[in-house]
Amino acid sequence: MTQPIIPIQTATVKTTCPYCGVGCGVNAMPKSATEVGIAGDESHPSNFGRLCVKGSALGETVGLEGRLLAPKLRDRETGSISEVSWDDAIGTVASGFSRIIAEHGPDAVAFYVSGQLLTEDYYVANKLMKGYIGSANIDTNSRLCMSSSVAGHKRAFGEDLVPMNYEDLELADLVVLVGSNTAWCHPILFQRIVKMKETRPDAKIVVIDPRYTATCEMADLHLPLKPGSDVRLFNGLLAYLAEHGASDAAFVDTYTQGFDAALAAAGHADLAQTAKDCKLDPHDLTEFYRLFARTERMVTVYSQGVNQSSAGTDKVNSIINCHLLTGRIGKPGMGPFSFTGQPNAMGGREVGGLANTLAAHLELAEPVHREIVQTFWNAPTIATRAGLKAVELFDAIEAGRVKAVWIMGTNPVVSLPDGDRAKRALQRCELVVTSDIIEKTDTNAFAHVMLPALGWSEKDGTVTNSERRISRQRAFIPAPGKARADWRIICDVAKRLGFDGFDYAGQHEIFDEHARLSGYRNDAATGVYRAFDIGGLVGLDRARYDALQPTQWPLRAANNTSLSRLFEDRRFSHVDGRARFVATPPRDPVNATDEDYPLILNTGRVRDQWHTMTRTGRSPKLAGHISESFIDMHPQDALACGVRDGELARVKSRWGSMIARVQHSGGMSRGSVFVPIHWNDQVASDARIGAVVNPVVDPMSGEPEFKHTPVSVEKFHVTWHGFSLSRDMPALDMATHWTRVHGTRYMRYELAGRNCFDAAHDDHHDWARALFRIDDPHADWIEYEDKSAGVYRAAHVVDDRIESCVFISERPDLPARAWLASLFEKDRLEDDDRVSLLLGQPIGKGEDTGPTVCSCFGVGRNTICNAIRDKNLKTAAEVTACVKAGGNCGSCVPELKKLIVETEMARLSTV
Structure with a gap:
């Protein structure tokens, strides 16, 4: 569909970063329909103007490429997807849920929500499921981390x-x-x-x-x-x-x-x-x-x-x-x-976003607490027992006990452990509804109804950070296409289901209700005292809500003063006011290693990416630091497994497998491997680590075991390695393994394959032209081949502008990518550029800056090491003064220190 033109506004808007739970204040400064300036908010007490590299790059993520901009339905017979009106989409969701509830009861439906939702979205979702549908089958991806x-x-x-x-x-x-x-x-x-x-x-x-x-x-x-x-x-x-x-x-x-x-x-x-x-x-x-x-x-x-x-x-x-x-x-x-992992995991906890809790820190297991919430909501019913937690929820979907699920702002096929089970569950589910901003995700591939939600720059509401500070997230770009706020979508479905209590003039009214519930019958005399109380924020009209400054809870109506630190009065929330020591007899992880799976897999984040990359994966700035998934392991373990640094390998467990490139960071102990969580089927051919992860959970919290999965590592055999840069998507079926990396005016693909090129024939030539779908025999085609070394390089040029290039070698060590990327910024190639393409390295004015270390300023490893060596730099501060690296968010400073040591050791070894 035609993308709408976004009106330009020039006023600076104070909002909040949508990444981790730090809750940094952000100044957003729209400059054009596609360009937004981003700076830290110096007045915000969480960050005082500082932003990490992900926050600094937010301006690169607000475009409409790949956005879901209208409601869509999938035909169950043909699999085809068609755009529909909001009325039809809401009707399909409501009628499907109504039918299943009527036939199988309220526990046959579920919501799976996200710490990416704003508190107001979270509140109405919890209200609808627990107080009106009457089931506690609403859980959140915060179950997986907090x-x-x-x-x-x-x-x-x-x-x-x-x-x-x-x-x-x-x-x-x-x-x-x-x-x-x-x-x-x-x-x-x-x-x-x-x-x-x-x-x-x-x-x-x-x-x-x-x-x-x-x-x-x-x-x-x-x-x-x-x-x-x-x-x-x-x-x-x-x-x-x-x-x-x-x-x-x-x-x-x-x-x-x-x-x-x-x-x-x-x-x-x-x-x-x-x-x-x-x-x-x-x-x-x-x-x-x-x-x-x-x-x-x-x-x-x-x-x-x-x-x-x-x-x-x-x-x-x-x-x-x-x-x-x-x-x-x-x-x-x-x-x-x-330290909380998501921007609003705390806000979701406040409103009862977990399957075993109620709103306002009330307990689902307590009859008096259920009565308080039901009375306040004037709800027709209230859930009476805990719902299904995330992992068991998808088990129940696979088993057919849950027949309809509405997934909001999260990507469980990638993020859940035993991810292939999540796939099987959604394949078997009668009704899968998703609310998302991106159309093509691993989870949306199984959706029957896709509802377009607002993105970070378009959303308006509140979030709560790790220190209990409530901040406003303010929209600075109008809603694109037909996208709607999550709270509005939920309320529209609730009303179509026939429920009262969901008529809100705006999110400020939802926040007011949330604040009123927090103070409702919140008194030690009633036996339901909660420290969570924001009664001091009751009664905010739209203007005062819009002007709300960052505020920590509790903020009680009685004194209207927030507390920055809890327990100063030595009062805890147990009925007797005392804290509890908890006996913690040690126990080993549930699944231990054995001969088939002798290593322990640990998973986690990398510096410049976020969750499943639907946002950060769009930023060229963030792509330069770590562009592929990897398997970090000790060199001796690699030797025992028959894999080498830089080679592709397969990680296997009892639940699944994935493929990534081996590296030795020096940070791994014997017996352990580490793989990052971010890569998925949209950006790589087979790098979804969730498919490998152990699905066992903590018996108390239901949180999965992402840090201890028994695995094996084996070589993934390929006959060649390569990469391509192109303005259009190449034919990826020409490679056995690939990873996509977002560039400024191109897409880069890291490639590997098992094609057996015959040195007696021009197979590389034909293969490379097929990769870029080039039929014209007269195309401006630059190529170089060394058959004895197994090296091939080619580029396609149109009107003196590079359109695509590919580099192939039998070895995994390939030319640097940074200088090649710079060629795509040019409207016309110079003669030296054409020679460089044939040589596989820059000449003349070109420079290989190396892989990105400082993403904030785009400073490469080679630039930093050269400065350290040539200017005899001894500290990270000296590096910053010389080449700017480390001068913004500081997250690369540890790497700068490491490079100083490595450069000095290299110098001493040559003396």
């Missing part, structure tokens, strides 16, 4: 409460980072920690992670513990603290209960045994325990490395236990701090 924290908080504090604020990171004398590559996944918070360290060099940073990550470059101590041994580590710490007089007895006696049981589960302090169990150096373990014992102001940060485990909830509580024993909670610069 639900173990939720369960741990509730066990310890009586409510899902993160007590900290970001300032505590700067006030602490010891910051312990557990299972968190903060430098890459929460760069702005990491820079605050780095700044603290620079200001106070005596402060300590400890990183606990099986991998040596970029975060470890700044650490005073790195503990590369055995995967899955976190509980043993922190149980050992609890026993050590108790036996070495580091406890706060008055706090424990007055404000907690359950310590004796927790200590009994932890056992006696046996450092030698704990070090052995965790595969740690006993000296390093002792140093960590001593640091923790003697440092009053200390913060323990934890993230997905803790949560994403079959023992994730126990890991969370084992950490909290140590803070309770020392009384280090509710005071400046101390406490356990859960």
Whole structure:
């Protein structure tokens, strides 16, 4: 369909970044219909003007390429897709849900939602499912990253409460980072920690992670513990603290209960045994325990490395236990701090987005809580038992117990463990509805109804970050095509289902209802006291809602003052007001290694990509740092598996397999491999790691085990490697394996194949022309071939402008891509450019800058290394002053430090 013309507005709009849970403020400055300036909001207390590279590149992601711009239906017989009106689409969804509910009951339908939704969207989805349809079958992709924290908080504090604020990171004398590559996944918070360290060099940073990550470059101590041994580590710490007089007895006696049981589960302090169990150096373990014992102001940060485990909830509580024993909670610069992975995971938790919770931090299992919510909503019913959590939800879809599912703003075929089961489930489902901004996703391939939602630049509402700060996300581009806000789509379906209670004049009215529910019957006298209370924000009209400034909860109507730090009054949300120690007996991961699957797979994020790449994958700036998926492994493990650095290999588990390129980063211990989560079937031929991941879940939280999957690695045999750059999509069936990389005026494809080119024939020539669908025998075709070396290079030129090029070799080491990409910026090739294409390297004024290290300023590895060598640079600050790298978000600073060391070592080796 014709893409609409987006009106241009020039006013700066203050909004919030849509990536991680830091919740950075963003100034968006539209310049034209396709260009948006992005800068950090200096007035926002989460980032004070700083943005990471993903946030800085947001302007490259607001275009309409690939957007779903109208409702569409899939014909069940032919599979063809047709555009329909909103009225027809809403009618199809409502009639399908109504029929299935009438025939099979409310538990036969489900919603699967996302931390990408705004709080107002989340609120009405939860209201519709739990209070009107009458089922709790609504879960969120936050189940996959933060639900173990939720369960741990509730066990310890009586409510899902993160007590900290970001300032505590700067006030602490010891910051312990557990299972968190903060430098890459929460760069702005990491820079605050780095700044603290620079200001106070005596402060300590400890990183606990099986991998040596970029975060470890700044650490005073790195503990590369055995995967899955976190509980043993922190149980050992609890026993050590108790036996070495580091406890706060008055706090424990007055404000907690359950310590004796927790200590009994932890056992006696046996450092030698704990070090052995965790595969740690006993000296390093002792140093960590001593640091923790003697440092009053200390913060323990934890993230997905803790949560994403079959023992994730126990890991969370084992950490909290140590803070309770020392009384280090509710005071400046101390406490356990859960870093949230998605922009509105916290907001979704506030409104009951999880299948086992109700809105306003009320509990589905409590009859009084259900009565409060049902009364407030004036709902016809209320769910009476917990719904299906994410993994079991898709199991139920596959089994036919859930017959209709509405998936909002998430891509479960890529993100769920045992991803092929998610595929099978959706294939068998009677009705699959999706709300999304992108038309072609791995999940939309199975949708019967596709509903066009608003994207980040078009959405308007609120989000809550990791320190409980509510911020406004404001639209600065009008809705494109027929796209609608998620809350409006949900309300339209609710009304078509015949339900009252969904007539809102705008999102400000939804927020007001949410705020009123938070304070409704929220009193200790009623026995349903909740710390979550934003009653002070009740009554905002549209203008005041639009002007809402970043605000932390709780913000009670009684005093209208928000609290930046919880538990300062030593009051917890359990009925007796006391916190709970939780006994955490250690247990091994459910699925262990064996002869067939001898290695442990760990998955996670990379610096410049986000989730399944539907947004970041559109940015050329973000494509340069890591352009392909990879398998990071120890060189000795690679040798045992028969694979080499730079070669393609297959990772296999009991559940599936994927293919990626082997690398040796130096950060992996023996027996472990790491693969990033982002690549999917839209951007690579076979790089979806979710298909491999172990589907076992934590029995308390339902969070999957993304950090411990038994796998094997084997060579993926190909006869050639290559890459192409082209303005149009090549014929990808000409390659066995491919990965797409977004460029500014081209698409790059990393290629590999098993074609047996015959040196006696011109097979490369015919193959390459077929790759680009070139039939004209008179086409301007530049090519070079060395048959003995198995090297071939070719380019297609039209009117002196390069249209496409391909480089092939029998070896995986190929020419640099950066200088080739620059040729696509030119309207006319020069003679030197044509010679460079034949040589496979730049000549004349061209320069190979190398792979991108600093994405903010586009600075390549070769540029940085040359500057370090030629100017004898010794510090990251000197590199920044020389070539700008590291001068914006700082997330590449650890890599700069590593390059300084590597360059110096290379220099010494030649002396």
